[in-house]
Amino acid sequence: MSVTMKHIFLLASLLVLLMSTDARKIRSSGLTSRHQHHHLHHSKSNAFPPDLYKLRGGEVDIDSTTTAAATHYQRTISTLHSTSFLIVLSTSIVAFTPLPSITRHLAASLSSASTSSPQEQAVKILSLISAASAAVELFLSPLLGTLLDRFGRKRPSVLLHSLITLTNLGVVMYPSVHTICISRIINVLCSGFLIITTQSIIGDLFSGNNQKDNNNGHGKDQMGAVLGRQAALISSGFLFGSLLGGRLTEYGERIAYSVAAIFSALAALNAAFRMTDTLDLTSSSSSSSVAAADESKALDWTSLKKALLEAPLSSIQLLFHYGSHMRTLALLLLLQSAPMYMGDVFQVFAKEEWGLKPTDFGKIVALFGVLGIVSNTTLSLIVKQMGLRTFSLFAIVSSLFFPMTAIFTNNYRNVLIAGSIGLYSGAQKVGTTTAITSLANERGIPQGQLQGEKASMLALLKIGCPVIYSALYLKGKEWNMSMNDTEGNKLALQMIMGKFGKKMPFVLNCILGVIAFIVTWQNM
Numbered sequence: 001m002s003v004t005m006k007h008i009f010l011l012a013s014l015l016v017l018l019m020s021t022d023a024r025k026i027r028s029s030g031l032t033s034r035h036q037h038h039h040l041h042h043s044k045s046n047a048f049p050p051d052l053y054k055l056r057g058g059e060v061d062i063d064s065t066t067t068a069a070a071t072h073y074q075r076t077i078s079t080l081h082s083t084s085f086l087i088v089l090s091t092s093i094v095a096f097t098p099l100p101s102i103t104r105h106l107a108a109s110l111s112s113a114s115t116s117s118p119q120e121q122a123v124k125i126l127s128l129i130s131a132a133s134a135a136v137e138l139f140l141s142p143l144l145g146t147l148l149d150r151f152g153r154k155r156p157s158v159l160l161h162s163l164i165t166l167t168n169l170g171v172v173m174y175p176s177v178h179t180i181c182i183s184r185i186i187n188v189l190c191s192g193f194l195i196i197t198t199q200s201i202i203g204d205l206f207s208g209n210n211q212k213d214n215n216n217g218h219g220k221d222q223m224g225a226v227l228g229r230q231a232a233l234i235s236s237g238f239l240f241g242s243l244l245g246g247r248l249t250e251y252g253e254r255i256a257y258s259v260a261a262i263f264s265a266l267a268a269l270n271a272a273f274r275m276t277d278t279l280d281l282t283s284s285s286s287s288s289s290v291a292a293a294d295e296s297k298a299l300d301w302t303s304l305k306k307a308l309l310e311a312p313l314s315s316i317q318l319l320f321h322y323g324s325h326m327r328t329l330a331l332l333l334l335l336q337s338a339p340m341y342m343g344d345v346f347q348v349f350a351k352e353e354w355g356l357k358p359t360d361f362g363k364i365v366a367l368f369g370v371l372g373i374v375s376n377t378t379l380s381l382i383v384k385q386m387g388l389r390t391f392s393l394f395a396i397v398s399s400l401f402f403p404m405t406a407i408f409t410n411n412y413r414n415v416l417i418a419g420s421i422g423l424y425s426g427a428q429k430v431g432t433t434t435a436i437t438s439l440a441n442e443r444g445i446p447q448g449q450l451q452g453e454k455a456s457m458l459a460l461l462k463i464g465c466p467v468i469y470s471a472l473y474l475k476g477k478e479w480n481m482s483m484n485d486t487e488g489n490k491l492a493l494q495m496i497m498g499k500f501g502k503k504m505p506f507v508l509n510c511i512l513g514v515i516a517f518i519v520t521w522q523n524m
Contacts, residue, residue, distance in 0.1 A: 073205055073276075075274065075275075075276065076201065076205065076276045077205065077226065079271065079274040079275045080198060080202070080230070080275070081229060081230060081233050082233075082270060083157075083267045083270045083271050084194075084198060084230060084234055085236060085237045086237070086263050086264070086266050086267035086270065087161060087164065087194060087237070087264055087267040088191075088234050088238055088241060089241040089244075089263050090164065090168070090241065090260045090263035090267065091164065091191050091241070091260070091264075092237060092239075092240070092241025092244075092245060093241045093242075093245035093248065093260040093263070094183070094187065094245060094256055094257055094260045095241070095245060096242065096245060096246065096249070097180075097249050097256050097257070098122075098180050098183075099119075099122055099123070099126060100249065101175070101249075101253040102121075102122040102125060102126070102177055102181070103118045103119045103122040105175075105177045106121050106122060106177065109177075125177075125181065126184070129181060129188070130188070131463065133185055133188040133189055134459050134463045135463065136189060137189060137192050137459045137462070138315060138456050138460065138463070139456075140193075141192070141193070141196060141314075141459065142315075142452040142453055142456050143452070144156070144193050144196055144197075144452050144455075145196060145200075145446075145449045145451055145452020146449065146452065147448070148196070148197060148200050148279075148452070149279070149446040149447070149448035149449055150448075152279040152280060153201050153204070153275075153277055153278055153279055153448075154271065154272075154275050154277040155277075156193075156197060157194065157197045157271045157275065158272045160190040160193055160194050160197070161190075161194075163186050163190055164186060164187055164190050164264045165261050165265045165268055167182055167183040167186040167187070168183055168187075168257045168258075168261035169261050170183060171183050171254070171257040172254050175253055175254055175257075180253070183257070192455060192459075193455075195451075195455065196448070196451040196452055196454075199433070199437070199451045199454075200278075200447040200448050200451045201278045202223065202226055202227065202230070203437045203440070203441065203447035203450065204278035204279060204447055205226075205278060206226075206438075207447070223434045224379070224380075224383050224388050224391075224431060224434045225379065225380035225383055225384070227430050227433060227434060228377075228380055228383070228430055229376065229377070229379075229380065230376075231372070231376040231426070231427065232372070232375075232376030232379070235372030235373045235376060236369075236373050238369055239369035239370065242365065242366070242369070243366065244259070245260075314452065314453045314456045315453070315456040315457045315459065315460055316457065317453045317457075318330035318436075318453055318457055319331070319457070322439075322440075322443065322445070325523070326436070326439055326440075328519065328523045329432055329435050329436045329523070330454075330457065332432050332516060332519045332520060332523070333429065333432045333433070333436065333454070333458075334457070334458075334461065335512050335513075335515055335519065336396070336428050336429045336432060336516050337429065337458055337461055338461055338465055338509075339399075339509045339512065339513075340461075341461050341462055341465035341466060341469075342465065342469045342505060345469040345470055345473050345505055346505075347361060350364070353410065353502060354410070354412040364412075364416065367416060367419075367420070368419065371419070371423040371426070372426045375423045375426055375427050376426070376427055379391075379430065382424075388431045388434060388435075388524075389520070389524045391424075391427075391430075391431060392428060392430070392432065392520050393517060393520055393521060394424065395427050395428035395430075396425075396428050396516050396517045396520060397517065398421075398422035398425040398428070399425030399428055399509075399513050400422070400510060400513045400514075401418040401421050402418050402419040402422055402425065403507075403509040403510050403513070404506075404510055405417075405419075406418075406503060406506045407506050407510070431524060432520075432524075435524060436450070436454070469508070472505050472508060473502065473504065475504070476501035476503065476504035477502050
């Protein structure tokens with residue numbers, strides 16, 4: 001292994017250690033006040049004695065029972081962070097391996113009479129896998145949410161990590177087009193389902209904040225800080241995994257999938273032996289709650305069947321079922337998420353309009369990975385100073401720098417500079433996600449159900465947005481090519497379309513950003 005890769009792994013290890021240490025510092029009302037409430041509930045008291053709950057320089061003086069409970073929460077957060085880093089590292093290692101691997105296998109098996117090249121066939125296969133995975137996620141996300149609320153968060157999490165490990169090992173044992181495609185499908189689906197699980201866990205951890213903290217916004221700010229650290233570790237895992245995967249793929253797919261299997265197995269073991277099920281923690285306030293939680297874990301096939309049949313409708317539940325405030329926040333989340341699902345349009349644009357080679361485009365991806373790490377790592381400090389609402393507005397404004405510069409310049413270096421200036425654009429959904437989770441807690445909506453319905457709603461974007469952005473780019477390109485005459489009544493239109501025709505996807509991103517800013521200003 002080269003010196004550069006050793007440095008990367010050293011940096012990754014230090015980052016995980018740093019995040020785990022930060023997680024242990026969370027001892028304010030967002031974690032411990034709930035356990036104080038549970039402890040006092042058993043003693044028939046709802047008041048907080050002043051000598052039991054004292055904030056001294058960010059530390060809380062609590063009794064031994066509450067200390068043990070708070071330790072479970074701190075360990076769960078640190079385990080969640082480290083497990084997320086490991087599994088994203090694993091999936092990123094093999095994220096770009098399927099295309100060259102499938103192409104090589106097809107080249108060895110396709111006959112010379114085939115009308116399309118092996119690479120074209122591989123692209124079609126992977127495109128079909130992406131579309132099918134999004135459709136499956138649309139249907140199964142609400143069902144997973146029901147299972148999470150019924151059986152807890154830990155067992156499904158361990159199962160999902162283990163599935164990724166097994167499919168990676170399948171490619172190692174028998175590399176072929178079929179095993180690579182199966183591994184790709186499982187990696188994509190399980191990664192999406194793990195997002196539902198992790199967000200349910202974070203929602204559980206902050207569901208018991210006392211009303212005073214919620215009113216002052218402290219609970220939301222603290223949840224935003226945890227979400228920021230989670231996003232920073234995910235960005236780190238993606239960056240390091242992509243760099244490592246590119247190097248390992250040169251030695252063959254078996255090497256890449258072997259290393260990916262090792263990291264996913266470590267993630268599964270970490271979740272199995274270190275994570276505490278947060279659903280059990282939140283239901284431990286009384287013996288009746290525990291009994292109800294145990295009874296709810298009985299498998300109810302009727303409710304599961306109902307959840308599966310109602311899955312298509314679950315994708316719009318947040319928009320129509322929980323009131324106007326939840327609908328507004330869901331629409332805001334859609335506005336902020338849509339630019340993430342441009343598909344291959346940006347890569348095609350960079351190749352055709354900026355003349356970037358794949359290696360240059362890879363540098364752009366790496367740059368934004370680093371920016372994501374920096375922005376999410378410093379998120380807690382900025383949210384503490386600015387507040388969650390002000391930061392959300394600031395992040396949305398930051399997100400406009402990149403598309404606006406892409407519209408008005410053809411120099412990709414200027415676009416990269418603008419993207420670097422707007423480095424907090426990737427964190428703009430933290431405020432919206434926190435607001436949705438807090439509102440669900442206030443209204444008693446189970447976190448598994450909430451996250452499943454949210455993932456199902458975002459799956460609609462995964463299906464529809466690549467089509468919309470592709471149509472905009474192709475139509476704008478067509479308009480640009482058709483404006484070749486210089487008739488007087490077409491001169492102005494020719495100038496406009498010649499300037500902006502191929503950049504219509506970025507124009508749409510600017511429009512979405514402006515609308516998101518207005519909605520955030522009025523509703524958060």
